[in-house]
Amino acid sequence: xxxxxxKYRRIFLEEAADHLAEISRAMLDLEKEMASVExxxxxxxxxxxxxxxxxxxxxxxxxxxxxxxxxxxxxxRSAGRVRDPAELALLFRSLEALEAMVAAVSDEQxxxxxxxxxxxxxxxxxxxxxxxPDPVGGEPKKARS
Amino acid sequence: MARVLIADDASFMRQMIREIIEPEGHEVVGEATNGxxxxxxxxxxQPDLVTMDIVMPKRSGIxxxxxxxxxxxxxxxVMCSALGQETLVMExxxxxxxxxxxxxxxxxxxxxTLKKVLEKADD
Numbered sequence: 001x002x003x004x005x006x007k008y009r010r011i012f013l014e015e016a017a018d019h020l021a022e023i024s025r026a027m028l029d030l031e032k033e034m035a036s037v038e039x040x041x042x043x044x045x046x047x048x049x050x051x052x053x054x055x056x057x058x059x060x061x062x063x064x065x066x067x068x069x070x071x072x073x074x075x076x077r078s079a080g081r082v083r084d085p086a087e088l089a090l091l092f093r094s095l096e097a098l099e100a101m102v103a104a105v106s107d108e109q110x111x112x113x114x115x116x117x118x119x120x121x122x123x124x125x126x127x128x129x130x131x132x133p134d135p136v137g138g139e140p141k142k143a144r145s
Numbered sequence: 146m147a148r149v150l151i152a153d154d155a156s157f158m159r160q161m162i163r164e165i166i167e168p169e170g171h172e173v174v175g176e177a178t179n180g181x182x183x184x185x186x187x188x189x190x191q192p193d194l195v196t197m198d199i200v201m202p203k204r205s206g207i208x209x210x211x212x213x214x215x216x217x218x219x220x221x222x223v224m225c226s227a228l229g230q231e232t233l234v235m236e237x238x239x240x241x242x243x244x245x246x247x248x249x250x251x252x253x254x255x256x257x258t259l260k261k262v263l264e265k266a267d268d
Contacts, residue, residue: 003161003164003165003252004164008157008160008161011156011157011160012157015155015156015157041202044200045154045200045201045202048200048227049154049155049200051227052155052157052158052227052248052249053155053157053158055227055248055249056157056158056161056248056249056250067229071229
């Protein structure tokens with residue numbers, strides 16, 4: 001059976017615009033409170049939703065980037081907070097890249113692959129994840145290589 | 146044919162499931178946009194089958210399926226998952242969900258899964 005993909009493209013553009021606005025609002029909240037559970041959960045869910053829609057329509061670069069954002073936010077959710085301003089800045093850059101991709105879909109331009117450096121940065125372990133306090137005190141040590 | 150409740154926070158996904166299953170003769174009796182609505186609408190509508198997204202606001206699909214099955218152990222719930230959610234899918238299946246469908250949805254696969262689940266439910 002065939003689905004009316006033009007219709008789903010329209011719905012994608014409407015929902016993605018709403019989701020990107022919600023992500024933007026949530027990131028501004030995170031700027032004020034890096035442990036905002038609601039903001040962290042919102043960004044996770046919105047990235048997840050954009051990923052699913054994009055994958056359904058074959059917008060692979062959008063799906064790839066939103067997938068990495070979702071994974072990163074899962075880590076943030078587990079940690080209970082955004083680590084530092086650098087991690088927040090990474091999330092803002094990801095949002096900008098995602099907005100540009102959705103704009104390209106809207107303008108019916110060719111979608112370029114997601115920026116490999118940005119994808120790698122999103123996937124990289126954060127420095128805080130690689131350091132854990134020495135249980136008996138003293139200097140922190142490397143937890144994982 | 147079955148009376149189906151669709152639970153997903155994304156209108157995109159709800160419409161896609163509706164468009165896949167209605168031509169097969171299934172009736173979509175309700176749409177829930179979060180886990181709380183899913184539980185409430187299940188009680189109200191008593192559908193033959195629920196398609197339940199995992200990631201939803203207010204209450205996750207995992208919580209919702211556990212609540213529905215605690216009250217109605219015979220409920221037919223099919224989880225909607227994405228790649229990378231294998232652990233959550235396993236948790237839902239262990240809680241009593243009947244099966245799962247994976248996003249992006251492949252119409253033939255969705256239809257086949259629902260058919261299989263409904264046939265087993267009739268046994």
